[in-house]
Amino acid sequence: MLSLSEKVLKAVSAAIGKPSEQVLLHSPYFPPSTYADVKSCIDTGWVSSAGAFVTELESAVCEIVGCKHAIATVNGTTALQVALYSSGVTAGDEVLIPSLTFVATANAVRHQGAIPHFVDVSPDRMGMSSSALRERLIEIAHKSNNNTKNRLTGRRIAAICPMHCFGIPCEIDEIVAIADNFKIPVVEDCAESLGSYYKGTHTGRFGMVSAFSFNGNKILTTGGGGAICTDNDSVAALSRHVTTTGKLPHQWEFEHDRVAWNYRMPNINAALGIGQLKEFPLILQKKAAVFDSYARAFNDLDEVEIRKPPRDCVSNNWLISLILESPDIALRDEILALLNSSHYQSRPLWKPMHSLSMNSDCPHGPLPTTEALYKQVIALPSSPSLSQHN
Ligand SMILES: *Cc1c(COP(=O)(O)O)cnc(C)c1O
Numbered sequence: 001m002l003s004l005s006e007k008v009l010k011a012v013s014a015a016i017g018k019p020s021e022q023v024l025l026h027s028p029y030f031p032p033s034t035y036a037d038v039k040s041c042i043d044t045g046w047v048s049s050a051g052a053f054v055t056e057l058e059s060a061v062c063e064i065v066g067c068k069h070a071i072a073t074v075n076g077t078t079a080l081q082v083a084l085y086s087s088g089v090t091a092g093d094e095v096l097i098p099s100l101t102f103v104a105t106a107n108a109v110r111h112q113g114a115i116p117h118f119v120d121v122s123p124d125r126m127g128m129s130s131s132a133l134r135e136r137l138i139e140i141a142h143k144s145n146n147n148t149k150n151r152l153t154g155r156r157i158a159a160i161c162p163m164h165c166f167g168i169p170c171e172i173d174e175i176v177a178i179a180d181n182f183k184i185p186v187v188e189d190c191a192e193s194l195g196s197y198y199k200g201t202h203t204g205r206f207g208m209v210s211a212f213s214f215n216g217n218k219i220l221t222t223g224g225g226g227a228i229c230t231d232n233d234s235v236a237a238l239s240r241h242v243t244t245t246g247k248l249p250h251q252w253e254f255e256h257d258r259v260a261w262n263y264r265m266p267n268i269n270a271a272l273g274i275g276q277l278k279e280f281p282l283i284l285q286k287k288a289a290v291f292d293s294y295a296r297a298f299n300d301l302d303e304v305e306i307r308k309p310p311r312d313c314v315s316n317n318w319l320i321s322l323i324l325e326s327p328d329i330a331l332r333d334e335i336l337a338l339l340n341s342s343h344y345q346s347r348p349l350w351k352p353m354h355s356l357s358m359n360s361d362c363p364h365g366p367l368p369t370t371e372a373l374y375k376q377v378i379a380l381p382s383s384p385s386l387s388q389h390n
Contacts (some may be wrong), residue, residue, distance in 0.1 A: 004335070005331075005334050005337075005339075006338070007301055007303075008304060008322070008335050008338070008339070009338050009339060009342055009344075011298050012297070012339060012381075013342075014297040015293040015294045015296070015297035015298075016290065016293060016344075016381060016386045017386075019343045019344070020343075023343055023344050023345060023383075023386070024345050024381065024383065025217065025319070025345045025346070025347055025379060025381055025382065025383075026217045026219075026318070026319065026381070026383050027217075027383045028216060028221045028276075028383075029276065029283055029286070029383070030275060031275040031278070031282075032275075033274075033275040033278070034271075034272060034274075034275035034276070037053070037275055038268065038271045038272060040271070041053055041268050041270075041271035042268070046267050047266060047267055047268040048266050048267060048268075049244075049262070049264040049265070049266055050264070050267065051270070052267070053267045053268075053270035053271040054072050056270070056274055057070075057072055057222070057227075057265070057270040057277065058071065058072050058227070060277035060278070061194075061227050061229065064194065064195065065194075065202045065205065065212075065229050066201070066202050066205055067202075067204065067205055067210075067229045067230060068233075069228075069229065069230050069232075069233070069235075069236035070229050071239045071240050071243060071264075072225065072226070072227050072264065072265035072270060073226040073227060073228060073243055073263045073264065073265055074224060074225065074226070074263050074264070074266075074269075075213065075214075075224045075225060076104060076191040076211055076213025076214070076218075076225075076226035077104040077107060077108050077111075077213075077226070078108075078243075078263040079211035079213070079227055079228045079263075080104065080105065080108035080187070080189055080191070080226075081108040081111050081112055082211075082228055082242060082243055082261070082263060083187045083209045083210065083211045083228050083230075084108060084109065084112045084114070084161070084187055085112060085238075085239075085242060086228070086230075086238045086239045086242070087187050087208050087209055088158060088159070089109070089112050089114050089158040089159050089187075090112070090113065090114070090158065091112070091113030092114070092115075092155060093112075093113075093114040093115070093155060093156045093157070093158035093159075094115050094117045094150055094153065094155045094156065094157050094363070095109045095114050095117065095157075095158060095159045095160070095187075096117050096118075096119050096128075096133065096136070096157060096159070096160045096161065096184075097109060097116050097117070097118060097119070097160075097162075097163070097189075097353070098118065098119060098120075098121050098127060098128045098162065098163055098165075098370070099118035099119070099120070099121075099352040099353045099354045099364060099367050099370045100121045100165065100349060100350070100370045100373060100374065101163045101165070101189065101350065101353060102163075102191070102350055103353065103356070104213075105161060105163055105189050105353075106353045106356075106359060106362075108211075114158065115153075115155065115362055115363070116353065116359065116362050117150070117157070117363045117364065118352075118354045118359075118362060118363070118364035118365070118370075119132050119133050119364070119365055120132035120367045120368065120369050120370050121165070121170075121369050122170070122171060122369065123369050123372070123373065125165065125168050125169065125171065125309075125310065126165035126166065126168060126170075126307075126349075126373055126377070127162055127163055127164055127165045127168065127169070127170025128163065128170050128171070128175060129171065129369065130171040130175050130178060132365060132366070132369075133160070133175060134178050137178065137182055140152055141157065146183070147183065148182045148184055150363070152363070153363060157182070157184055158184070158185075159185050159186070159187050160184050160185075160186050161186075161187045161188070161189055162175050162186070162188060162189065163188075163192070164188070164189070164190055164192060164193035164203045166192055166307075166315075166318050166319040166321055166379065167192050167193050167195070167196045167219070167309075167315045167316040167318035167319070168307070168309045168310075168313065169196050169197065169198035169203050169309075169313040169315070172188065172198050172203065172206040173198065173199065173206060175206075176207060179207075185207065185208040185209075186207030186208060187208065187209055187210065187211070188203060188204050188207045188209075188210035188211070189210075189211055190203050190204040190210045190211060190212045190229070191211065191212060191215075191226070192213070192318045192319070193316060193318070194212055194218070194220055194280075194316060195219060195280065195283075195316035196313065196314060196315050196316045197313060197314040198312065198313045199312050199313065204229050205229075208230065208232060208235060209228060209229070209230040209232065209235050209239070210228070210229045210230070211226060211227070211228055211229075212226055212227045212229065213225070213226045214226060214227070214269075214273055218318070219283065219287065219316050219318050220273060220276045220277065220283065221272070221273065222265065222270060222272045223269050223272050225265045225269050225270070228243075242258070242260040242261060242263075243260075243261055243262075243263040243264050244264055245260050245262055246260030284316060285387075286384035286387040287317040287318070287384055287387070288317055290320060290382055290383075290384070290387050291320050293386075293387075294306045294380065298322070302325075303325050304322050304323065304324055304325070305322070305323050306320065306321070306322060306323075307320070307321045307322070307377070317382065318382065319379040319380075319382050320379070320382045321379045321380060322335075322377065322378045323373075323376050324375075324376045324377075324378075327371075327372045327374075327375035327376050328376070329375040332348060332375055332378060333348075335378055336348060336378060339378075339380075344380070344381055346378055346379060346380055346381065347378070347379045348374070348377065348378060349373060349374050349377045350374075351374070352367065352370045352371065352374055354367060354370075
């Protein structure tokens with residue numbers, strides 16, 4: 001009889017084929033037009049922090065997301081940091097974020113001088129739980145005329161920053177409704193959710209502002225890159241201003257009105273992403289086909305399940321993942337060891353943020369679902385190219 005990890009290995013190879021070399025967790029898909037785009041960028045000499053490809057990328061992102069403004073940045077972490085800045089987060093504030101997220105969410109808060117305050121996630125979506133958020137706010141929040149404070153720490157709660165985990169949208173409409181009630185702006189971490197929709201609306205359109213990532217392992221890549229998206233004209237103008245060193249417009253004078261950043265995406269990086277943006281529907285289609293192959297291959301296994309997004313949303317299937325029936329870190333690691341030694345790069349969820357030593361003094365609510373999912377979930381190779389196996 002096969003052990004559970006052997007059954008998982010068999011199902012993975014039925015889904016995506018038997019590799020002769022390492023299958024990466026997520027490798028990029030570059031349409032053939034990419035080569036001409038990158039060459040033309042080099043030929044024009046405009047490779048740095050301005051140029052036509054950046055403008056083209058920003059309008060393509062606006063079109064996909066359905067937002068009014070997109071500001072391209074050097075990466076998703078800086079996009080998130082500036083989104084927090086532009087929504088009014090300042091040093092000494094608290095920002096509510098999920099503990100179950102990539103470290104960049106917490107780092108962006110800290111780079112802003114603010115303190116992350118961790119909230120639990122929902123078991124079906126793995127993103128911030130609206131009920132955990134509500135309970136935590138009822139417990140700690142003190143509302144006054146123009147802001148909400150944490151009664152226990154005395155600090156202002158300046159933003160709520162949910163994340164759409166692996167491309168599955170979180171309960172974002174509920175979260176925004178709760179946040180509105182407490183007059184707290186919502187900044188969406190959409191690093192993983194380009195192409196994901198919640199109740200028919202693209203993620204990143206629910207809060208005041210959102211941040212996307214185009215890192216090498218994301219669904220769409222510019223090598224390194226990110227974008228700030230918003231419908232709010234003043235948030236957009238401020239974000240653009242502070243990502244370009246806070247320089248005031250003038251034909252020759254260098255005048256800057258604040259300590260700001262050089263965070264704009266270089267044109268050469270934008271050139272790398274244009275082809276993918278044009279073929280984004282095809283990339284989403286390929287990802288959905290990979291998901292379907294896994295769903296079929298794992299159909300008969302009772303002890304593990306492929307995570308299916310709830311019916312009210314469309315996931316971009318960024319990382320397709322397995323969930324064990326119950327939390328079992330030894331079993332999780334046994335499966336991870338077998339998959340990784342059999343050429344299938346696979347990963348657990350991130351170690352929860354509240355358990356990292358640098359965050360040990362950060363406040364948090366109860367985190368039972370975070371702790372459980374960490375011991376239950378395995379991300380499988382999910383590259384669009386794996387659809388060719390079908
Ligand atoms: C990738 C990622 C980021 C940061 O993006 P970079 O482009 O790598 O800086 C932020 N949050 C989440 C949840 C991510 O997955």
